[in-house]
Amino acid sequence: MRAALEAQRDTLLDARAAALAARSPEAERTVATEGFLVCACGSERVGLPLTAVAGVTPLPPCTALPGAPTTLRGICAMSGTIVSVLDLSACLGLGTGAEDGHLVRLRAQEPAMALAVERVVGIARIEARPADSLGDGPLLGYVPPGSDRTGDVRDGFSILDLPALLARFLT
Amino acid sequence: MSLSIGKRILFGFVAASLIVALLGAYALRQIATVRDMTDTIVSRDIGVLRQLDDLGNVSRNMGLVRRNAVIAVLTSSQGSAPRQQQDDYLGGWRQNATELERLLNIIAAEVKEYRAASISPERATAWIRFGSVIDEVSESFRQVRTASEVQLQAVNAKDIATVEGRNDEINRLHDGLLRSIGNARTALDGVIGVGQKSVREVYEASRLSIAITVIASVILSILVTILISRAVVRPLENVMRFVERIGAGDLTGRLERTGQDEIGRLGATLNGMAAGLADLARTNRAATTDLNAAAAEIRASAQEQAASVEEQFAAVQETAATVDEITHSGAQISKRASEVIATAQAAAQTARSGLRAATDTAKAMDSIREQGEAVAGNIVSLSEKTQAIGEIIVTVNDISERTHLLALNAAIEAAAAGEEGRSFAVVASEMKLLADQAKQATVQVRGILGEIQRGINASVMLTEEAVKRAAAGKTRTDSTVRTIEEMAARVEEGVQTFQQIVASTNQQQLGIEQVMGALQNIRQASQQTAAGTREVETASANLTELAQGLMALAERYRL
Known part of the structure; x- marks a missing residue:
């Protein structure tokens, strides 16, 4: 068993070395792509525009606010500022999210906002954003699986209309 | 008047x-x-x-x-x-x-x-x-x-x-x-x-x-x-x-009541006496009929008894022959019992050697149990070490998670940096890849550790079962030792019993000789009983005649 594990490890390391040594064909082509931070909310995958994201941290403990809607999980102190934490699963109508997920801080919002997600899967780069909107929700479109040029995100995901979401919340 | x-x-x-x-x-x-x-x-x-x-x-x-x-x-x-x-x-x-x-x-x-x-x-x-x-x-x-x-x-x-x-x-x-x-x-x-x-x-x-x-x-x-x-x-x-009529057997008449004097009272008393005599005669007639039937039954019983006595005589003859066979069988029993005694003594010796073997087995079982307990201790320490490995894996997982987030943040910062951050984005992507692979490896290690834990648990259980079985084997061997001891004691008792059987068989032979004498007496008694039964038959015949005579006498009374 030990020999089998060692053989598997060796195979893995060899494959990693070969992959790093080889020149990727996608890198040769300079195609204009758009980056999305893909997050998991339950069984759904949601992509946030990478430009709107300030950073990813583990979800800190939040202080709940009395009288707040279920979509507002609470507030927490982060880097000296008070950040309002929105539950993305609740905002999308997928139920309350997990307590020990990840927190996605957003850029240039006033007040400072962050989204609590179950997990941040990775960064996807797609060539063209689909233009059609998905119903009346805060989703802009659906990216089918295999659209990621980096290969980090294999599943398909929906693109979140972040301004619409925030506008709904702020109003 | x-x-x-x-x-x-x-x-x-x-x-x-x-x-x-x-x-x-x-x-x-x-x-x-x-x-x-x-x-x-x-x-x-x-x-x-x-x-x-x-x-x-x-x-x-x-x-x-x-x-x-x-x-x-x-x-x-x-x-x-x-x-x-x-x-x-x-x-x-x-x-x-x-x-x-x-x-x-x-x-x-x-x-x-x-x-x-x-x-x-x-x-x-x-x-x-x-x-x-x-x-x-x-x-x-x-x-x-x-x-x-x-x-x-x-x-x-x-x-x-x-x-x-x-x-x-x-x-x-x-x-x-x-x-x-x-x-x-x-x-x-x-x-x-x-x-x-x-x-x-x-x-x-x-x-x-x-x-x-x-x-x-x-x-x-x-x-x-x-x-x-x-x-x-x-x-x-x-x-x-009236009394003469009663004396002649006519119990039907009654005196008329003449008055309250002595004659009247005598008449009432005589009427009562006649009624009593009529009852007595009826009872007597019924009893005589019963007596007649009983006498006939006695006669039939006497005849049956005569037949039974003859059967008894034949049975006594057969019994005598059987007792003779029993005498021969007793001699054979005595001989076979002596052989059984010799066999039982050999069995007792075998039981002693079996006892030694069972004692050795018990000791071996004890050593097996001790070794099993040592194996269990080793497995427990091994399990503790796998626990430590699990904790280490948790730490590694945490590190890979943080690395994952760090890589993501790096990628975000690279994206924010635009074209200048492109190479950094590649590094961040590689970091993220490494972190993911490390995470997958920890998952695999965790699965393997789970299997190891399960195997250890199974081994611990098996070892405990082995220890238990060794203890049970020890117990059974002890009970086997006791059983063999009891068996040896029983065999000894069996030897003594068979010796007693031999003695009893000898006494039985003497008793059977007495039984033969008693059977001779029974044969004579049966002959006497047959003669007595014939006399009883004759007497019952006489009794039947007597009962018929009594019935004729009882018929004299008109009721």
Whole structure:
């Protein structure tokens, strides 16, 4: 068993070395792509525009606010500022999210906002954003699986209309 | 009339006794009458007779006095005689005359009295006749007295001529007086004869009346007897006829109830007795029928018993043969038991060697258990080390997670940097790839560790099971040791038992010889029983005949 594990490890390391040594064909082509931070909310995958994201941290403990809607999980102190934490699963109508997920801080919002997600899967780069909107929700479109040029995100995901979401919340 | 028999008989006896008592009283009264009459007659007649005798004596004395006076006068006329003596003759004579007159008066008064109180007319007539005779005597006495008075005065006057002249007449008168007195006695004899006759008549009348009374009482007694007979004997005869019918076997009749007297009660008692006898006869008849059936059953049973005795005799013969076979079997048993003893002793030796082997097995089991426990301890320490590995893997996972986020942030910053951050984005992407791979590796390690944990747990359980089984094996080996010990002890006991069996078989042989003797006795007893059964059969036949005779006797009674 030990020999089998060692053989598997060796195979893995060899494959990693070969992959790093080889020149990727996608890198040769300079195609204009758009980056999305893909997050998991339950069984759904949601992509946030990478430009709107300030950073990813583990979800800190939040202080709940009395009288707040279920979509507002609470507030927490982060880097000296008070950040309002929105539950993305609740905002999308997928139920309350997990307590020990990840927190996605957003850029240039006033007040400072962050989204609590179950997990941040990775960064996807797609060539063209689909233009059609998905119903009346805060989703802009659906990216089918295999659209990621980096290969980090294999599943398909929906693109979140972040301004619409925030506008709904702020109003 | 419901007088009891005792009262009737008492009444009859009282009546007869009254009749006899009246008869006796009447007879006594008649006897008293006769005795009074006799007393009266005897006292009167004897008194009158004595007075007549006195009268005769006094008259003779008068005659003597007068004659002496005459003789004295006549003598003195020829001599001289004292004068004094003449005075004495006259005084004596007068004294006698006065006495005689007194007697005559008494007699006359008595005659008058007796005539008035005479017992019978004949006797009154006799008394009258006697009174007339006494009157004649008085007349003669007066004549004699007058004449004698004159003569005696002549004597006193010494008138011899007058004395002599009157002497013959006076003698004649005196003789007449004496004759009258004799007649009076004769008349008195007649009175006495009439009195005797009256007494005889009264006696005859009394005898006749007594005889008539006796006859009447006899007739009355006969009447009472007949009445008692009618009152007692006839019902008794009815009862006797009833009893004779009962004696003849007719129990159907009943006496009629005549009254509350003894016969009536006797009739009721006899009716009860007849009813009781009828019940008894019925019971007797039923019992006799039962007896007859029972006797027949006894006879059948006796015949069956005879057959059974013969079967018993045959069974005794078979038993004797069987006992003989048992004797041979006992000898074989003794022989086989000796062989079994030898085999059991060999088995005991084998058990001892088995005991040693089982003891060794127990020790081996103990060492297995100790080794198993050591293995378990090693596995436990191994498990603790895998726990430590798990903690390390958690740390590695945490690091890879942080690296993942760090790579993401780096990528975000690179994206924010734009074209300048492109190479950094590649580095960040590689970092993220490494972090993901490390995470996958930790997942794999965690899975492998889980398998190891499960394997360790299974090993621990298996080792514990092995230890338990070793302990159970030890226990079983111990019980095997004990079992073998018990088996050896049992085998020893078996040896002793078989030795006892041999001894018992020998005793059994002796006992079977006694059984043979007893069977001989039983055979003889069976023969005697067969003879007795035949006698019982004969006796039961006699009993059956007797029961039939009893049934015929019981049939005599008509119910």
